[in-house]
Amino acid sequence: MTSTGSYDIQKHNVTPEAELQRLKTQATIIWKKEARTLKWFGLKDGMSVVEVGSGPGFTTEQLCTLLPNSEITTVELDPFMVQQAQAYLKDKGGDRVNFMQASITETELPDNSFDFVFARLIFQHIPEPVAAAKEMRRILKPGGKLVIVDTDADMYGIFDPPSPSFAIGIDKFSQASAALGGNFRIGRYLWRILQEAGFENLDLEAVMAHSDELGIEPFTIHPLNVDLFLRLVKMGLMTEEELNYFRQSKEEFLNSPSPFVLLTWLMACGAKPAD
Ligand SMILES: C[S@@+](CC[C@H](N)C(=O)[O-])C[C@H]1O[C@@H](n2cnc3c(N)ncnc32)[C@H](O)[C@@H]1O
Structure with a gap:
């Protein structure tokens, strides 16, 4: 694989800087729940960990804090992204991080070498998810685990008060993802992907973040981010009218007496068979 599938930081948002800010917000809001589910799945300090599709290093920083050894x-x-991550992690535990520029389907890492692989918001972007999971199985030690964190358009979340424009936005996003080789409905397939790639002892959990706990502000950066839809207009998948409808609905939503957002992500785990 030579392309980053349906994700390209240069095109995803108005500027790469705006996208970095969105990724940082997204890396923070659900982390508490992700971290405790990762531990529940068996992640322990001292394990050798691979993070695939690690992006600018915001989640790597979280892993460095969670796993100090x-x-x-x-x-x-x-x-x-590799350069961003190297610069960002320089004074944040980066001396324990090995940076590799490679594809998830061809990592060139050695066989049977790692205890744990963490794949966050990458499987929805790649056209060959089973091949990617097989490559993760190859590099894991027998008994080692792969955890995939991803989303599914049909259980994306709750917006209250609801607006049809948000549902339209999610559907348009799914269309764009499919047109670019990704799958914004991948959540429902995670179990089967792990199964097909030869993992066992499968598990599937949901984690969530909501605005009653975190305040509404982070959710205006992700996911209620009008700028993310500009690319869809360029691709001919969304009209200017639909974009304006989304923009106006967002304003109305934020001006409503007590707006509420709840986001749901899925976390799937599988173990490499012992022999
Ligand atoms: C949405 S970002 C998620 C970044 C990070 N995991 C996070 O949760 O903040 C997806 C990342 O996967 C990377 N990516 C896409 N296709 C890839 C591939 N085939 N191999 C490795 N990385 C890939 C992209 O470049 C991008 O950095």
């Missing part, structure tokens, strides 16, 4: 290998295809 672990060595972490990041695998990221986009050289811009």
Whole structure:
């Protein structure tokens, strides 16, 4: 695989800087729940960990804090992201991080070498999810675990008061993802992907973040971000009218007496068979 599938930081948002800010918000809001589910799945300090599709390093930073004695290998295809991560992590535990520029389907990492692989918001973007999971199985030690964190358009979340424009936005986003080789409904397939790739002892959990706990502000950066839809207009998948409808609905939503957002992500785990 030579492309980053349906994700390209240069095109995803109005500017790469705006996208970095969105990724940072997204890396923070559900982390508490993700971290405790990762531990529930068996992640322990001292384990050798691979993070695939690690992006600009915001989640790597979280892993460094969670696992102060672990060595972490990041695998990221986009050289811009690798540079961002190296700079960002320089004073944040980056000396325990090995940075690799490679694809999830061809990491060039050795066989049977790692205890845990963490794949967050990458499987929805790649056209060959089973091949990617097989590559993760190859590099894991027998008994090692792969955890995939991802989303599904049909259980994306709750917006209250609701607006049809948000449902339209999610559907348009799914269409864009499919047109670019990704799958915004991948959540429902995670179990089967792990099964097909030869993992066992499968598990599937949901984690969530909501505005009653975190305040509404982070949710205006992700997911209620009008700028993310500009690319869809360029792609001809959304009209200017639909974009304006979304913009106006967002304003109305934020001006309503007590707006509420709840986001749901899925976390799937599988173990590499012992022999
Ligand atoms: C939405 S970002 C998620 C970044 C990070 N995991 C997070 O949760 O903040 C998806 C990342 O996957 C990377 N990516 C896409 N296709 C890839 C591939 N085939 N191999 C490795 N990385 C890839 C992208 O460049 C991007 O950095």
